[in-house]
Amino acid sequence: MTKDDEEYLVRYINLKRHEYINDLQVLLGYAQLGKTDKIFEYIQKVIDKSNDERTVFNSGMDNIMKYIKNKIEDK
Template identity: 90%
Template sequence: MTKNDEKYLIEYINLKRHEYLNDLQVLLGYAQLGKMDKIFEYIQKVIDKCNDERTVFNSDMDSIMKYIKNKIEDK
């Protein structure tokens, strides 16, 4: 792994942490408003996103790094 790859990986980890916190804040907002239907929809959306990422992360390292670089560059 190159230094550049390490940089992208660290940025990706920070991006994912930020996304997870946002997801939790959205769920908290729905819960405070009593919108259970929205909570279930949002949880399913997060699960689908995680499953898509799992597919990538179960592949080879080149595909993983390409995915990470694209996520960082698209933010």
């Protein structure tokens, strides 16, 4: 892994942590408002997104790094 790859990986981990906290805040907001239907929809959205990422991460290092670089550069 190159130095650039390592930097992208660290930035990706930070991005994922930020997204994780955002997802929890959205779910908390829906819970506080009593919108259980929205909670279930949002959880399914997070699951689908996680499954898509799992597919990439099971496909090999080249695809993983391309995916990470694209996620970082899109932000």
